[in-house]
Amino acid sequence: MPIAERDPPKGRRESYVLPKVPVPPLKQTLDMYLTSIKHLVKEEQYQKTKSIVEKFGEPGGTGELLQEKLLEKSINTHNWVYDYWLDDMYLNQRLALPVNSNPAMVFPKQDFRDHKDSLKFAAHLITGVLEYKKHIDTRALPVDFSRGQLAGTPLCMKQYYRLFNTYRLPGLKRDTLVIHETGSTEQEHIIVACKNQFFVMDLVVKEKPLREMDILSQLEKIVKMAENTEERQPPFGLLTSDGRTEWAQARDVLIKDSVNRESLAVIEKCLCVVCLDDPSGMEVGDTSRALLMLHGGGHEKMGANRWYDKPMQFVVGEDGVCGTVCEHSPFEGIVLVACTEYLMKFMTGSPSKIGRATSVSELPAPRRLLWKTTPHIQGLLKASAERLQRLVRDLDMDVHKFEVYGKEFIKKQKMSPDAYIQVSLQLAFYRCNGRLVSTYESASIRRFHEGRVDNIRSATPETLAFVKAMTDEKTSLSDSEKIKRLWDAINAQTNSTIAAITGMGIDNHLLGLREISQEIHMEMPEIFTDETYVASNQFILSTSQVPTTVEMFCCYGPVVPNGYGCCYNPQADHLLFSVTSFHGSTETSSAVFIKALDEGLVEMRDLCKTSNKPQSNAAAASKAVEKSQGAGSKPQSTPQKTGK
Structure with a gap:
């Protein structure tokens, strides 16, 4: 059964106590907010916003009242922003999970000799998942510690305990994050998707866990069962690719029948989903592999061979296209990286045990999940397929490897690679x-x-001054002035980062003030209905650093119709960018953005070569910035949203 979200998993507890998220001073947040938007809006609009913000922050005014309520909440809760943030970032969002919310991690291209090879890979991968899950259940994972700024600080490990025991249940207005007890016998199975069919593979038979060769044997049976066209079921995975309200409505229809109710219950309690994909028929490159992870290529390819509500979904394609697709609400990208890097190292460093053990005799065949359908349900499936296909056609993806230099060159300039990028x-x-x-x-x-995360607002006044120096004022400014402006921009970005990771960011604080006003039934304060606040939370550029130590990369979609999603992975001698936008917007083009990025990175290198002397003592802080800001979380895609 689900347990309360605050209940820790059973087993050994970490021996340290982490502090609560602080509530920043009200005046500090309001001042930082005005600074962050002044150069992004017209002067007339800024003056109107400034007046609204000053009124909100007056002594004895609305802002102080809400601040007091927030401080009270902080005293009485484990984390005052967690529920506000989770609802605003994920559970209240109504857009489809593929592209708009779920990120993907793309594994190295595999060279499978035949279909059996791909199943061996899947069996070995599942074995690694079970090993990692064992570490989680016994709390044997080493505690993460911060690097860089405030190095050595222990980090909260709770997100790791959400990797395999959670499920995002669709709701008409708000989704629910269902959490099952760690180590529950309800979770002794995985779901295997093959040819748009879903099969239950029990992981424990006769009280004995399956060994790797048993897992391979079961996968082989599943493939054979999936090829039986006479028993083939409709592609119900398509429903999970739809908008959250549409999926919730469809689910309400499904559960009226006991057969559908049982199949849904089994999926919702599974450990993870493993998707065995047919060859895609696409030219296999970085961009095409990323597309297949994000949306499966639509219903005509592998888009129905998925169950997008499950946080950990592993894809193994017969053509070597492999990776994970993740429902993002339980954990951030850094936790996903830690898990997938463990699995990649397990795959290469731990030999397959197939053929080295005796199989459990007479393993019961995996069970195909059955569905009862009606003309109404068939219509729902068709509508979901059409909407997924529109999303597939609209996504403009470009995965680009910048090979002129990497983070080592940036470090030699005594600059933070993240701030520089x-x-x-x-x-x-x-x-x-x-x-x-x-x-x-x-x-x-x-x-x-x-x-979880807060936001670093990277479009600073100092950065605007620098980019103008490199474009509008290119010929009128000396290199020394441009270098100075670059350092000012680097330092401003560094200071914003330090503020955010130490709980002094503005976005979570403003969200908390906004939401607590609704809890006490106050009319929404004007600061939150002001056009500047609404626009400032439309993140046209949504970015995240997701660094890896093994060969793989992360990608995700834009969060507004006229925006870009940009996930980057700095390596020693190159920088990898996954840039997304929508073809439907006349304002964006991933290829054009990549071209401009290439040109700018080369010009910044040439500028740095004229001088590598730091321009202020903030450079020391720049070098020390914690790299864990690459949390991999992104705001959700909706042009109407007013929260982060």
Whole structure:
């Protein structure tokens, strides 16, 4: 049965106590908010917003009342922002999970000799998953510690305990994050998807866990069963690719029948989903592999061979296209990286045990999940397929490897690679659009109890001054002035990062003030209905650093119709970017953005070569910035949202 979200898993508890997320001073947040938007809006609009913000922050005014309520909540809860953030970022969002919310991790291309090879890979991968799950259940995972700024601080491990025992249940207005007890016997099975069919593979038979050769044997049986066209079921996985309200409505129809109710219950309690994909028929490159992970290529390819509500979904394609697709609400990208890197190292460092043990005799065949359908349900499936196909056609993806230099060159300039790359993204956007826009960069706040992320607002006034120096004022400024402006931009980005990771970011605080006003039934304060606040939370540029130590990369979609999603992975001698946008927007083009990014990175290198002397003592802080800000969380895609 699900347990309360605050209940820890059974087993050994960590011996440290993390502090609570702080509530920043009200005036500090309001001042930082005004600074963050002043250069992004017209002067007339800014003056109107400034007046609204000052009124909100007056002594004895609305802001102080809400701040007091928030401080009270902080005293009485483990984490005052967690539920606000989870609802606003994920559970209240109504758009489809593929592209709009679920990120993907793309594994190295595998060279399978035949179909049996791909099943051996899947069996070995499942074995690794079970090993990792054992570490989680026994609390044997080593505690993560912060690096860089405030190095050595222990980090909250709670997200790891959400990897395999959670499920995002669709709701008409709000989804629910269902959490099962760690180590529950309800979770002694996985779901295997093959040819749009779903099969239950029990992991424990006659009280004995399956060994790797048993798992392979079961996978072989599943493939044979899936090829039986006479027993083939409709592609019900398509429903999970739809908008959350549409899926919730369809689920309400399904559960009226006991057969469907039972199949849904089995899926919702599974450990993970393993998708055995047919060859895609696409040319296998980085971009095509990323597309197949994000949306499966639509219903005509592997888009129905998925169950998008399950947080951990592993894809093994017969053509070597492999990776994970993740429902994002239980955990951030850094936790996903830790899990998948463990699995990749397990795959290469732990030999397959197939053929080295005796199989459990007479294993019961895996069970095909059955569905009862009606003309109404068939219509729902058709509508879901059409909407997924529109999303597939609209996504503009470009995975690009910048090979001129990597993070080692940036470090030699005594600059933070993350801050440097963030400035380069702003330069690229400015080149394409002649302006800067509200930008999201995820910053981990795991140094606090149940910490998730806050936002680093990367489009700073200092960055605007630098990008203008490299474009509008290119010929009128000396290299020394440009270098100075670059350092100012780097330092501003560094300071914003430090503020965010230490709980002093503005976005979570403003969200908390907004939401607590509704809890006490106050009319929504004008600061939150002001056009500037609404626009400042439309993140046209949504970014995240997701670094890996093994060969793989993360990708995700844009969060607004006219925006870009940019996930980057800095390596020693190259920088990998996964850039997404929508073809339906006349304002965006992933290829154009990548071209501008390339040009800007080369120009920044050439500028750095003229001088590598730090321009301020903030450079030391730049070097020390914690790399855990690459949390991999992104705000959700909706043009109406007013929260982070």
